[in-house]
Amino acid sequence: xxxxxxxxxxxxxxxxxxxxxxxxxxxxxxxxxxxxxxxxxxxxxxxxxxxxxxxxxxxxxxxxxxxxxxxxxxxxxxxxxxxxxxxxxxxxxxxxxxxxxxxxxxxxxxxxxxxxxxxxxxxxxxxxxxxxxxxxxxxxxxxxxxxxxxxxxxxxxxxxxxxxxxxxxxxxxxxxxxxxxxxxxxxxxxxxxxxxxxxxxxxxxxxxxxxxxxxxxxxxxxxxxxxxxxxxxxxxxxxxxxxxxxxxxxxxxxxxxxxxxxxxxxxxxxxxxxxxxxxxxxxxxxxxxxxxxxxxxxxxxxxxxxxxxxxxxxxxxxxxxxxxxxxxxxxxxxxxxxxxxxxxxxxxxxxxxxxxxxxxxxxxxxxxxxxxxxxxxxxxxxxxxxxxxxxxxxxxxxxxxxxxxxxxxxxxxxxxxxxxxxxxxxxxxxxxxxxxxxxxxxxxxxxxxxxxxxxxxxxxxxxxxxxxxxxxxxx
Amino acid sequence: xxxxxxxxxxxxxxxxxxxxxxxxxxxxxxxxxxxxxxxxxxxxxxxxxxxxxxxxxxxxxxxxxxxxxx
Numbered sequence: 001x002x003x004x005x006x007x008x009x010x011x012x013x014x015x016x017x018x019x020x021x022x023x024x025x026x027x028x029x030x031x032x033x034x035x036x037x038x039x040x041x042x043x044x045x046x047x048x049x050x051x052x053x054x055x056x057x058x059x060x061x062x063x064x065x066x067x068x069x070x071x072x073x074x075x076x077x078x079x080x081x082x083x084x085x086x087x088x089x090x091x092x093x094x095x096x097x098x099x100x101x102x103x104x105x106x107x108x109x110x111x112x113x114x115x116x117x118x119x120x121x122x123x124x125x126x127x128x129x130x131x132x133x134x135x136x137x138x139x140x141x142x143x144x145x146x147x148x149x150x151x152x153x154x155x156x157x158x159x160x161x162x163x164x165x166x167x168x169x170x171x172x173x174x175x176x177x178x179x180x181x182x183x184x185x186x187x188x189x190x191x192x193x194x195x196x197x198x199x200x201x202x203x204x205x206x207x208x209x210x211x212x213x214x215x216x217x218x219x220x221x222x223x224x225x226x227x228x229x230x231x232x233x234x235x236x237x238x239x240x241x242x243x244x245x246x247x248x249x250x251x252x253x254x255x256x257x258x259x260x261x262x263x264x265x266x267x268x269x270x271x272x273x274x275x276x277x278x279x280x281x282x283x284x285x286x287x288x289x290x291x292x293x294x295x296x297x298x299x300x301x302x303x304x305x306x307x308x309x310x311x312x313x314x315x316x317x318x319x320x321x322x323x324x325x326x327x328x329x330x331x332x333x334x335x336x337x338x339x340x341x342x343x344x345x346x347x348x349x350x351x352x353x354x355x356x357x358x359x360x361x362x363x364x365x366x367x368x369x370x371x372x373x374x375x376x377x378x379x380x381x382x383x384x385x386x387x388x389x390x391x392x393x394x395x396x397x398x399x400x401x402x403x404x405x406x407x408x409x410x411x412x413x414x415x416x417x418x419x420x421x422x423x424x425x426x427x428x429x430x431x432x433x434x435x436x437x438x439x440x441x442x443x444x445x446x447x448x449x450x451x452x453x454x455x456x457x458x459x460x461x462x463x464x465x466x467x468x469x470x471x472x473x474x475x
Numbered sequence: 476x477x478x479x480x481x482x483x484x485x486x487x488x489x490x491x492x493x494x495x496x497x498x499x500x501x502x503x504x505x506x507x508x509x510x511x512x513x514x515x516x517x518x519x520x521x522x523x524x525x526x527x528x529x530x531x532x533x534x535x536x537x538x539x540x541x542x543x544x545x
Contacts (some may be wrong), residue, residue, distance in 0.1 A: 137517075217540075310531060313524045320521070342513050350517035354525075361528045363539035370540055422540075 004033045009173030010471050013230045016176055017075045020067065027067065027078030027122070031060035034080040035124045038174040042125065045155070045172060046147040047165035049085035050092055050126040056080065059122045066120065075233050077120030082175040084166050085126040086133060086212035087113055087221075096212045097162070098131035099145045100335040110210025111245065112179055112221050112238050119237045127165030127178055131339050133186060133214045134162040135323035136347030137316075141395040143341035148395040151194060152472040153438050157392040158399075160190030166224045167194035171472060177225040177234055181211060183218045184315050184421045188443055191224055191429040192387035195439030197458065197468055198224045199231035202448045203424030204249030206235070207242030215322040216247065217363075218315075218421055227468050228428060228458030229255075235451060253451055260456040263297040268444075268457070269304035269380035271412030278407075278414050280390030283440045286433025287386050290442050290461075293432075294384060297460050302380055306411060307372040310365065311418040317354060317362035318422075324351025370423045374447075382457055383420075383445040385413040387429040391438035420445045428454040431467040439467070 004025055008016060020027060035053040042048030063078040083089070086096050088106035095101050113123060128146035130138060141148035141158040149164025151157040152172035159168040163180030167190030170178050180187045182200045191198025199222045206221045213219060223234035232255040241250035275287045295301055330336045331349055339345050376383070393399060407414070420427055427445045434440065442461075444454045462468050 310527050313527045317524055317528065342510060343517075346510065346513035346517040349514060350521050353518065353521060358525045358528055360539055361531070361533075363541070364533050364537045365528065365531055366540035367538060368533070 004029060008033065009037060010226070011176070012226050013075050013079055013176055013233050016079060017077070020078045021072065023067070027060040027063040028057060030078060031056050031080050031122050031124060034175060038082070038125050038169065041172055041174055042165075042169065045150040045152055045159065045165075045168040046144070047128050047149065047159070047168045047172070047174065048125055049095060049097070049128045049146060049165060052089075052092070052123055052125050056122045056124045059117070063120045063122065073120045074237070076116065076237055079121045079176055080124045081116060081121050082125050082127045082166060082169050082178040083110075083113055083123060084129050084163050084178070084180050086129060086181060087126070087179065088210035089113060089123065089126065092126070094126070095145060096132055097129040097144045097146060099338045099340070100330060102145060106210070108210060111207040111242050112211070115238050115240070124175065127169050129164055129166075130162035131341065131344065132323075132327065133181060133183060133212065134344070135214045135319070135327060136344040136351065138341040139343040139398050139400055140341055141393075141399065143339070143344055145340060149190070150395065151392050151438070153195065154392075156394055156396075157438060158193065158395050160193035160392060162186040163190050163224065167191055167196055167198070170194070170196040170224050170226065173471065177223055177230055179221060179238070180224045181219060181221050182421070183215045183319060185417045187222050187224060188387050188417060188427060188429045192441035193392035193439065195431045195441070195467070195470060196224050197227050197231055197431065198222065198429045199235060199451065199454075200427045201235060201239065201253075201451060202249070202426045204247050205239045205251060205253060205426075205449065205451075207240070207245040207248055209242055209244035213326050215319045217318060217322065227462055228430060228455045231428065232451070232455045251449060255455070256452055257456070257459070260452070263299045263457070263460055266382060266453070266457065267300045267302050267380045268294060268382045268384050269302045269376070270384045271305045271410075272303060273408055273410040273412035274385050274414060277410070278389050278412060279386055280435065283386070283390050283435035286435055286440050287442065290432035291384075293461060293464050294457075296464065297457075299457070304376060304380060304383065304413070306413055306415055306419055307376075308411065309369055309372065309419070311369065311415040311422065314362045314365050314369065315418045315422055317358055318366065320347065320351035321354040321359045324348050324354070328352065366422050369419060373419060373423045373425065377447050381446065381450070381453055383413060383416060385416045385443055385445075387441040387443040391435045391440055416443065416445060424448060426451050426454060428458045430458045430461055431470070432465070433467055439470075
């Protein structure tokens with residue numbers, strides 16, 4: 001079998017689909033090529049949790065039979081993908097990135113994987129993650145049974161978490177796309193640090209059946225891809241109602257670029273302080289340039305700032321109390337001590353101490369957050385802010401080492417990740433340049449179920465830039 | 476595909492190696508990793524958070540956010 005060109009490893013879903021349809025290569029060739037690359041290079045970034053080449057090749061052969069009969073099922077047909085190791089896949093370990101669950105095997109498939117398989121997509125591997133998706137709060141990048149997620153742009157830097165392997169595998173060209181999860185920042189952060197495009201859908205849009213729960217009222221699953229359009233193509237097939245997920249919104253998503261509003265009709269809100277003071281100095285030129293690109297689209301740029309609410313305290317109370325309840329047995333049996341990060345162990349134990357009074361207070365303030373954000377969106381269609389204020393930190397440094405630094409007085413949109421997660425809003429992270437030779441990104445946040453608007457802006461940004469096309473050296 | 480004992484053991488072994496590296500990295504850079512200190516710090520953090528929440532005034536009619544979509 002001829003070796004496929006290196007170019008395919010960094011091609012978009014549309015490009016790969018066109019080549020499959022024109023029979024430039026078969027689905028089996030494509031799957032074998034990616035699977036081999038994932039198996040060889042995945043461990044280099046601590047990205048691989050479980051290789052699934054054998055079943056993947058069998059599925060790819062079935063896809064080839066369909067393509068031979070000219071039975072085309074859409075852009076994801078024959079497309080290899082990876083899934084964060086918190087998604088159930090039968091008869092194989094699903095570790096949740098945590099040693100106490102290293103031998104855990106489910107007998108069913110997570111809905112999101114099931115939906116992708118129905119489109120003809122082929123799961124080639126499970127991808128590494130921060131243990132228990134970071135529940136309890138971790139202090140070091142090494143908080144995973146797979147070791148620290150290493151950034152393909154610089155292996156001394158963190159890939160971000162908790163969807164570490166999902167981001168680094170896409171960035172290094174080991175999979176065309178991956179599924180990640182976000183409770184508060186776990187898709188956006190690794191997408192930003194690794195220079196990939198990540199979409200956090202509206203809460204309830206994508207079924208979480210078969211996914212590890214960390215916080216029932218916050219958990220979301222979403223795609224991590226090479227472009228905004230790829231995110232749309234994947235979302236279209238994973239969104240939709242599911243009776244197996246009690247939080248399912250029962251809504252579908254259709255990618256409809258033909259109905260996009262003109263950019264000049266869109267109002268995009270940003271806070272200047274995010275770019276001038278919150279952003280780390282090395283990242284400011286990239287963020288300023290990104291803002292200039294957004295302006296050049298003709299969109300109306302409006303200054304905004306988040307209402308002054310205790311977003312951090314509210315979200316930490318919700319995640320801690322729900323997460324510690326989820327893992328109550330793990331804590332009670334003492335198996336929690338087997339986790340890699342001691343701070344996380346302490347955090348999970350402490351979470352059980354949160355009173356009903358405090359949890360309910362947090363949830364009541366959360367309804368104010370939702371109301372205030374809804375109000376904000378009467379003046380804008382999209383909020384724009386740096387995804388993270390700087391590039392990936394070193395893996396050897398504590399992740400909270402800058403937390404005691406003096407923050408700017410004007411909070412701008414600095415709490416946007418917490419605020420938008422609390423309100424269940426969708427967000428798109430798109431690469432926008434480099435700082436210290438590492439990728440940085442901006443995030444776009446919109447009203448619930450406004451994914452098409454975010455993708456429209458993201459796509460326009462990516463039509464005007466090539467940051468999403470850059471690839472790490474040596475990959 | 477069925478999972479074999481050998482495969483499960485290999486996964487667990489791989490996990491163990493990864494885990495020991497991970498744990499040493501997680502613990503090495505910290506000067507104070509005593510479990511008791513960390514437990515105390517986590518409880519203190521919760522106390523401070525609860526205090527902030529308690530000081531936030533709400534009207535009696537404010538209900539908890541049990542619906543997360545508009």
